[in-house]
Amino acid sequence: MIDPQISEWISQIIRWTHVITAIAWIGSSFYFIHLDLSLKKREDLPEGVGGEAWQVHGGGFYNMRKYLVAPPELPKELTWFKWESYSTWISGFFLIVWVYYLQADLYTIDPAVRALTTWQAAAIGIGGIALSWLVYEGLCRSPLGRSGLLLGAVLFAYILLAAYAFTQVFNGRAAFLHTGAMIATWMSASVFFVIIPNQKKVVATLLAGQTPDPKLGKEAKLRSTHNNYLTLPVIFLMLSNHYPLAWSSAYSVGIIGLIVIAGAAIRHFFNSQHAGKDSPWWTWALAALCIWAAIWLSIIGKPGNANTAQAPSSAAPEVVTASFDEAVLAIQSRCSMCHAAEPVWDGITIAPKGVRLDTPEEIERHREIIRVQSVLTHAMPPNNITEMTLDERRAVATWLAARDTATH
Numbered sequence: 001m002i003d004p005q006i007s008e009w010i011s012q013i014i015r016w017t018h019v020i021t022a023i024a025w026i027g028s029s030f031y032f033i034h035l036d037l038s039l040k041k042r043e044d045l046p047e048g049v050g051g052e053a054w055q056v057h058g059g060g061f062y063n064m065r066k067y068l069v070a071p072p073e074l075p076k077e078l079t080w081f082k083w084e085s086y087s088t089w090i091s092g093f094f095l096i097v098w099v100y101y102l103q104a105d106l107y108t109i110d111p112a113v114r115a116l117t118t119w120q121a122a123a124i125g126i127g128g129i130a131l132s133w134l135v136y137e138g139l140c141r142s143p144l145g146r147s148g149l150l151l152g153a154v155l156f157a158y159i160l161l162a163a164y165a166f167t168q169v170f171n172g173r174a175a176f177l178h179t180g181a182m183i184a185t186w187m188s189a190s191v192f193f194v195i196i197p198n199q200k201k202v203v204a205t206l207l208a209g210q211t212p213d214p215k216l217g218k219e220a221k222l223r224s225t226h227n228n229y230l231t232l233p234v235i236f237l238m239l240s241n242h243y244p245l246a247w248s249s250a251y252s253v254g255i256i257g258l259i260v261i262a263g264a265a266i267r268h269f270f271n272s273q274h275a276g277k278d279s280p281w282w283t284w285a286l287a288a289l290c291i292w293a294a295i296w297l298s299i300i301g302k303p304g305n306a307n308t309a310q311a312p313s314s315a316a317p318e319v320v321t322a323s324f325d326e327a328v329l330a331i332q333s334r335c336s337m338c339h340a341a342e343p344v345w346d347g348i349t350i351a352p353k354g355v356r357l358d359t360p361e362e363i364e365r366h367r368e369i370i371r372v373q374s375v376l377t378h379a380m381p382p383n384n385i386t387e388m389t390l391d392e393r394r395a396v397a398t399w400l401a402a403r404d405t406a407t408h
Contacts, residue, residue, distance in 0.1 A: 018091040025084035037274035070206045089188035110171035110383045132182045163256045172247035180237030190223035232263030244379035249301035255294045262290035303378040327399035330392035
């Protein structure tokens, strides 16, 4: 058994590493997309050069040129942009194992959805992600791969299908996370299995004095395009575990679909800008519409709509005192074993996020957090591990509603 303090540090270091490597991967990806789209064709360029771009950064000037195939002579040293991708996926895999599998009872398994053991949750998660790569690879290599739009539509439908499948076995938080991990695996595996190997084949062919197969470049370009348009949705899904309004909604799959569309629309705008084309401002309207629709779905689909009761707007101020006592009892009996000055829950040594709920004063101070986490979304207690009843949630909701009335 690892000391919980050491465990907490391991979790933070893995997450830190994952964020750093993700920044490096996304940053280099966005940079080269911008560079590729901003290249200008000039008459005085050497043969084989498709375009160039002049850039300034840090007080220096840079002249970037892109060869359509390769230069007449390859330099002795080439920088391969691949380790950012690999490091991001590897650190992400360790993070999902550390948090969502080794602590599956808290973050992955919801008995109300599916009563799983820890090893079953891990097997489903890893197996589902691995299977999705095989499906993605098969779709890309099928005749669908000849039509970018048709393939994109099929992949979009597959993402929604996979997200729905994850919601049938995991809690909402884990379902969102695994959907994001699935897409991220497509992206990194494309670099490992397609983009870099194809580039190496091109280099080897050139060194042998032969002409590379154009198909290799087309295959790599297809995967690179997918990576470009899927980056923003993946980031949203990875961050969503901190924001339960999205993943706890009854319409969480629809929210995922809307975010995928919004993220792709935003990327399309910047791609067009970098290429010097007309600015498709309609993409921002589409993205805004999708995001507002996602917010609406999160509100109408939140657990609190069906399972908690709000106090009538005419509640008198004195109701606040009476219902507050009931709310305090419910919160202290279901939440303060973790959210306390000295937590008694096994494996927790410090109140999560510094939120203490062991005194009436602390409960009052954190009322808005309680509203979101325990009334509107039922995200806490995690997986309802302390068996907070609907009556107890109603007591908390009644206190909050009555307090709002008294305040206004």
